[in-house]
Amino acid sequence: MRLDLGWKQSKVVAALLAAARREGVTIAGQASLKTMLSRWENGTGKPDVVYRQLFCTVYERDEDELGFTEAGRGNPRVAPSVDRETIDYFRSVFDQHVRADNLMGPHHLVDVVRAQAALIDDILPGAKNDVRNDLLLWACRYNEFAGWLYQDAGDPKSAMHYSDRAMDYAMAIGDPTETAYLLMRKSNIANDLGGFDRAVGLGSAALREARHVSPRVRALVLAQQARAYSLRGLGDDARRAIDAATHELERPGADADDLASYCTPAYIEMQAASCWADLDAPDRAIPVFRRALATMPTGMRRDQGLCETRLALAHAVAGDKATACRVGHHAVRTVRTATSARALSELRRLRDRLAPWRRDEEVSELSLAIKQLTTA
Structure with missing residues (x-):
């Protein structure tokens, strides 16, 4: 379709990014998207449902015309076999994703996890008996994790969408704990939305x-x-x-x-x-945040940045601007390494709390650092 239209790949990438902005969805950046486009056009992998919808919008064609459905492909795709090793693969990769999320934050992972959630959707019909039950569980976990990543990346609409998908799987599993956990996650997103x-x-x-x-x-x-x-x-x-x-x-x-x-x-x-x-009870909050930072395991950079930001905010509420600025600068450095929408939101709150002292040099420097990070 791109060749029929006489478009270069760069034009397709720009069109996809523009369509994603209009639809309010998060997709890969320009460089990654160009690599993904080349892979898809060469038959390596396929776009998930979000990208398929964007391609339909950009090219003004339906999924059949673009070859995304079986009717639009010359040769039917053979579904891969699903066995115990498949389940072990998804379990081990999931553990690595959780570790990477703590190290780097959500933005580097969200596209990968979303694609793997879509892959599980595709292979579920071929799963049988106890393997199917285990795969349903991982479909639930991957969609829930995608929802978490979107939430932490500042996209609550997509977060709720993937949490709803996870809930569908939780209902199919029939485990009250899984269902309650998903309702908790939706409650968390609702809090973020006010x-x-x-x-x-x-x-x-x-x-x-x-x-x-x-x-x-x-x-x-x-x-x-x-x-x-x-x-x-x-x-x-x-x-x-x-x-x-x-x-x-x-x-x-x-x-x-x-x-x-x-x-x-x-x-x-x-x-x-x-x-x-x-x-507004900072005297109760400050010692808890300090203890948490002192005992936090290494590798939890995202949580460390959030905790530091909340500690700085508590000091600001207590009127201790010097400590708030010192901890705040450290928080900015940590959040920069593992960016989280929650931490960025708390940094904005810190900047607002320090506004009465904005003429002070130390407050002015921190305010500028927060502004540069939160508007990057």
């Missing part, structure tokens, strides 16, 4: 069958509800939710859950500190 009442409602739905849900996932749900309460200024409700989340982690066998293994007492304490910061 839908605090919706976040609380999704949490209540997640806990409807609480006795069938693992303690760690119950704790995560309660922590999200606490954040929604704190963002609405409801301190007593937030405190009760955090206390309940802490209690869940004290239950026997709570540490046996691999789905929410990151939900530890330290994690819940961090969520509590964020609530205290929202409620």
Whole structure:
């Protein structure tokens, strides 16, 4: 189609980027997109559903005309066999993606994870019996992870889309813990969008069958509800939710859950500190953030940057501009190495909090550094 139109690859890349901006979706950058386009045109791999829709828009043709469907291809594609090694592959790659996310942030991963989620969609029809059940689980996990990456990259619309897709798989699996975890994730996205009442409602739905849900996932749900309460200024409700989340982690066998293994007492304490910061109680938040930074494992750069930013913000709320600036500069350097939309949002809040001292040199320098990073 490109050759029929007489277009160069650079024109197609520019058109795809423009169409993605209009549709409000995140795709690869210009250099990566040119490589992907060459691969697709040479028959190596195929675009996922997002790129297929963009190609249809750019070329003004339907999927049949562009050869994306079986009807549009001369030879039907043979689905790959799906066996236990296939499941092991997706499990091991997923673990590496989680590690890379902590090291570098979401922007380098989102296209890869989305493509692998689409690949699982394609091969599911060929999976049988117990292998199919395991593949359904990884379809759920990959789509949920894609939703998380989009959320952390600042695209809540796409985040909710992939979380909804993951929910479809969770319902097919029929595991209450998986379903509750997805409702927790949707609650988290709702908080980011300012839908605090919706976040609380999704949490209540997640806990409807609480006795069938693992303690760690119950704790995560309660922590999200606490954040929604704190963002609405409801301190007593937030405190009760955090206390309940802490209690869940004290239950026997709570540490046996691999789905929410990151939900530890330290994690819940961090969520509590964020609530205290929202409620303008920095004296309660600061020591928690400091402890978290002192014990945070190496390789957690994204979380480190977010924690440093929230610590700086807490110091600013407390009126300690010197410490806020010192920690804030460190946060900017960390966030630059593993950019996260959440951290960037907190840095903007820090800049606003420091605005009354904007004539001070140290505040002015930090404000400029934040502006340069958040508008890059």
